[in-house]
Amino acid sequence: MSSAVLRTSKSALGFASLVRLAGQPNGIQAGLTRCLFGSLSSCQPLHRRSRRHYSLRMDQRTGLLFRQLFESQSSTYTYLLADAQTREAVLIDPVLETVERDARLVEDLGLNLTIAVNTHCHADHITGTGLLKKRLPGCHSAISKDSGATADIHLKEGDRVTFGRYSLEARATPGHTDGCMTFVLNDQSMAFTGDALLIRGCGRTDFQQGCASALYESVHKKIFTLPGECLVYPAHDYTGQSVSTVDEERRLNPRLTKSLEEFVKIMNNLNLPKPKQIGKNASPWPRCKSLSHTSWPDRCSENPVPIIFSRSWALRLEFRITDHNEGDKLEYEWQSGALVSFAASNFWVPRLNSWGAISMKLNVLPMFV
Structure with missing residues (x-):
C-alpha cells in the first residue's frame, strides 16, 4: 500500500x-x-x-x-x-x-x-x-x-x-x-x-x-x-x-x-426491530438443495451477486448460484483471502430469489471489503 x-x-x-x-x-x-x-x-x-x-x-x-x-x-x-x-x-x-x-x-x-x-x-x-x-x-x-x-x-x-x-x-x-x-x-x-x-x-x-x-x-x-x-x-x-x-x-x-x-x-431497553435489510440479506435456513459444481471460478458471473452470511457479524462474499443437485458438495479454497472449505449450510441469494447450500469453516469467517 x-x-x-x-x-x-x-x-x-x-x-x-x-x-x-x-x-x-x-x-x-x-x-x-x-x-x-x-x-x-x-x-x-x-x-x-x-x-x-x-x-x-x-x-x-x-x-x-x-x-x-x-x-x-x-x-x-x-x-x-x-x-x-x-x-x-x-x-x-x-x-x-x-x-x-x-x-x-x-x-x-x-x-x-x-x-x-x-x-x-x-x-x-x-x-x-x-x-x-x-x-x-x-x-x-x-x-x-x-x-x-x-x-x-x-x-x-x-x-x-x-x-x-x-x-x-x-x-x-x-x-x-x-x-x-x-x-x-x-x-x-x-x-x-x-x-x-x-x-x-x-x-x-x-x-x-x-x-x-x-x-x-x-x-x-x-x-x-x-x-x-x-x-x-x-x-x-x-x-x-x-x-x-x-x-x-x-x-x-x-x-x-x-x-x-x-x-x-x-x-x-430499546427493544428495536432488526434492521430492515437484514431479513432480505440473510434469511432463515429452510431445506434446500446443494450446489452441483466443484469449479467455483468457472461458475462465477461477470456481475457476481452479493450474499451475506449472517453470524454474530455479517460476511460479504460474491458469487452466483447456477445449478442445484441434491447431495452434491462444493469444495474450493478462496485464493485471495486464505479462507475456505465448503460443506452444507443454507443461504438466501438476494436478487436471484433462490436458495443455495454451501459450507465453510465457521470459526474463520472474514468479511471481504
Whole structure:
C-alpha cells in the first residue's frame, strides 16, 4: 500500500466556501451560508428537513471538495472528500446499490479515488467497497483492524488516511460494534462518526458485539472532546437531518447527555426491530438443495451477486448460484483471502430469489471489503 494513501499529514486550512442544498430533479434550492477565507470550522451548519442531497463545496482550485450522498433504502450517508488541487479523493461508507452513482461522480469531477473506507461492518446494507475497487482501479479498501473484516488496509487508533494535502484521523469508537471508527478531518472541522454518534441519537448496541457502556465512553472521550463547532456527519439519519455539531450533541443528545448508568438502561431497553435489510440479506435456513459444481471460478458471473452470511457479524462474499443437485458438495479454497472449505449450510441469494447450500469453516469467517 502506498504511503501516499496512509500517512501523517499536517493540518490544513480551508478557503472560501459555499454551503448549499443540491437540488434534486423535483427539489428546490435552499438558502446559502458563506464562509469567507477561514477554516471550515468557521462555517455555521445548515440544517434541513428534506431528503435532498446536502453538499458543501470549497474553492475547487485550492481547497477541499466535499459531497454528502444519500442512499434511501437503508438511509445511509456516503461521503466523498477530495483535495481540489491534487484531485486525490477518499470515499466513506459506500453502499452497493449506489456504486455506479459514486463512481460516475468521481469520474465526472476528475478525481482519483485512492481509498474507500468503512466506519464499521454494516448490518443494514451491503458495502460497495469491493465493486468500487473493480470499477475504479487503484482504489483500496480500509476498515478497522478490530472489525474482523479483510481489507487492503487495517486501521488502528491514530492512523491517518491521507488524500492530497488533507487527512482523516482514525479514532476507535467501539460500542455499536467492536470495530467502529470515527474519522476526523485534520483541522478537526468535520467528524464522520459512523453509527457511533447520530444526530440526536446513537447506534444500537444489541447485536454485532455491541456494548452500551463502551459506546458511551467512546463518544464522550473520542468525539465530545473535539471542538464544539466541529461538524458531525453520521452514517445514517432517519428524520431528514444531515449534519450537527459536537456542541449541539453534547447539549441536546437525549441519550448521551444522561449519566452512564441511565444511558446503559436506555440502550438495554430499546427493544428495536432488526434492521430492515437484514431479513432480505440473510434469511432463515429452510431445506434446500446443494450446489452441483466443484469449479467455483468457472461458475462465477461477470456481475457476481452479493450474499451475506449472517453470524454474530455479517460476511460479504460474491458469487452466483447456477445449478442445484441434491447431495452434491462444493469444495474450493478462496485464493485471495486464505479462507475456505465448503460443506452444507443454507443461504438466501438476494436478487436471484433462490436458495443455495454451501459450507465453510465457521470459526474463520472474514468479511471481504
